[in-house]
Amino acid sequence: MTGVVFRRLSALKPLSPAQTQCIEALGERIETVAPGATLRSEGDGPRRPSFILSGWACRQRLLPDGRRQIFSLLIPGDAVGFCAEPSPITSASTVALTKVVVATAESLLGGMSAAGAYPTGGQDLPGFADHMRLSAYLEDGLLLDHIVRLGRQTAFERTAHLLLELNWRTALIGRADERGFNMPLTQEVLADFLGLSIVHVNRTLQQLRRERLIEMSGPQVVLLDAAQLTAIADYQPPALNKAS
Amino acid sequence: MTGVVFRRLSALKPLSPAQTQCIEALGERIETVAPGATLRSEGDGPRRPSFILSGWACRQRLLPDGRRQIFSLLIPGDAVGFCAEPSPITSASTVALTKVVVATAESLLGGMSAAGAYPTGGQDLPGFADHMRLSAYLEDGLLLDHIVRLGRQTAFERTAHLLLELNWRTALIGRADERGFNMPLTQEVLADFLGLSIVHVNRTLQQLRRERLIEMSGPQVVLLDAAQLTAIADYQPPALNKAS
């Protein structure tokens, strides 16, 4: 179960044996969250950070009249709640979209603690600060991509872009191959992420299928022509430079 | 000139005398950038971080066909290029919207250096790491607000929300009062920020004036009815908790 975390983090920067061992130990502190449940709500105080071992979640905000905007989709291997603030400056809640298994991971917090304190108790902590920092940059980049999608791309381009992003991210954790990847999202979730109506998401997906760019059977998605999709969406995968 | 930086940072967390002195010293390393010039381009390597002392800039990305999306607007007191990565994971460039004066500030980098190194050379550095971390969270929150605007708000709501945000931010650095604030942006910039066409930005601003919610004369903006604007836009100012 902790393999996804290993793959996710080692893609950012190589992991030492001590770190690898530390990640394997994550499997010992597991919690299961039901679909729809809140992993972390808006005004939460300091909360133990964790990794998603299985299932999908999202960060979102609700408007008073019920409109919802999803900021990011969280897949296995992704971190939750690593913002070390006592109370977050801006409100967003993290919600499970499927059944989710998380591993609590305060032990990885070395160098991430609040008030900028450098590791005090355990100098021998395997130092995940670099990984978490790189991970934060990666997420930040995904947010910028999202802003471009919402601000300047058509429904067709947006949807193609998202599918390419999810294909890249699932591949990173070893969950995508030539037979595609698994996307356990309803069209309502896609709509709230892409800033579209459910109906229009439905029609856009149909168009992608009609033009033989993708294939879908249930939650399984196959990108039939990744090159053309990439051109349509102006997609550029994140540039991970492990040399860092 | 460095007063805006002081106000900006001390709003996040009180500044020690040593830190204050350090900020005043920023005035010694000044550069001027012409409107339209690039402060920091996409693939730039490690670049010296800096603060904007006067003028406005933005972070943006261009699409192949010329469409532009602006991620964030940068005003005096804001930091530029504090991401400590050798090469950024995602591409965005920072461009001056007016004449901009920046102060280079590598001396504030204590605890921000690459590779997660904790301060080595100068333990006596006044430690701006906390401030820069809080500042990053603040910016992150502004990005989330922006995503909600673009994804789920109408042109009218979006524009109102932006004006409230800019009013709050200019007030934070002491540049807004009951006579309003100065917004040196063309409608084209507003359009590329709000994900709208120039024409529609023009009409939306007209509607805001017609409904006596704002007043504009040149770059000067007055919010005539901040309460109603706040309700319309569902605006919530960032919660700065200095107690952190």
Add this chain to the structure above:
DNA sequence: CGTTCAGTTGACGCGGTTCAATCGAAGTGG
């Protein structure tokens, strides 16, 4: 077997874009 939930489809309307033209203010060069 009724209920619920996700996906699908058609008709219609609106919010916002596009195209095109006008206008005033601010340069700029002869």
Add this chain to the structure above:
DNA sequence: CCACTTCGATTGAACCGCGTCAACTGAACG
């Protein structure tokens, strides 16, 4: 000092991408 240009703001008309409303389908479930 006067054309001439440029740039940003403004306006009208036509168009269309996408939302809204409403109905229907099939699968899953108790």
